[in-house]
Amino acid sequence: MHIPDGFLAVNTWAPMWVVSFCGLGYCIKRAAKILKDRMIPLMGVMAAFIFAAQMLNFPVAGGTSGHLLGGVLASILLGPYAGAIVIAVVLTAQCFIFQDGGVTALGTNIFNMAFISAFMGYYIYRLIRSFIKGKGGIVTGAAIASWLSVVIASGACALELAFSGTSPLRIALPAMVVVHILIGIGEALITSLVISFILKVRPDLIYEGGIK
């Protein structure tokens, strides 16, 4: 879902840059308060893992592929603030080293793929955990939140395309959401598998800090 340069008009990408720049500043401030020494290498490893996993496009219906976004996965292990920062690191490297995602679109891509999953996605995950206790709640929350984060991000992407005059909302919104309902299933499968594996080998890595 990396938006390239040209899809977004300046009326969209410029304000989204400001939003993401300020948002990241806020995340850094909040992450600094909770960052423990052990989280420093974990942030590096999570960034590397999500970068590699994002290269693994899996086929979905109709000659279309999808790949992990990883925002909910990162937030479950690092909390939403450090999680969003990790995804922003991945997106920035992809933009400037691999030309994946535009320079003007970087702010928008950070909003769609880092902030929506780290905040909306992570809150949904914690909400589900408050209803389903124990490991089952963690895995169920991971699956539902990661699926929803992909679908919501695709809706946000359609709104941005419409606001830019690239594609009308009545066309872009259903098209984007329908295909990402399928891609989101892959996101949910990978996220819940990785979380189940971590629960087996290093359950202490699950972030349990406050979210307020």
Add this chain to the structure above:
Amino acid sequence: MRKVDILYGLIIALFLAIMVSPFASPWPDGLEKVAQSKGFMNKEIDKPIIHAPFPDYLWPNLSNEKIATALAGAFGTVIVFIFGYVVAALIKLLKNR
């Protein structure tokens, strides 16, 4: 985190980048597919704003695309690990200030 855990994590990431990514689906992703079918793919600008060293996750000047992908993936995984680590360490410095 113990050093050995960092190593395990990096090995898994490198394994995915080197051994699995060359066999990833070449089909367009969700957004690209929508852009093609709804007719706005041509909006993408022809000339990139910045010249990234490894466009499309390919190591340049290699005829074997699978090896080019694996090399670019391995390079990226290491760079992104360092980038993430440095950003985290800088945030930690902010805390101690």
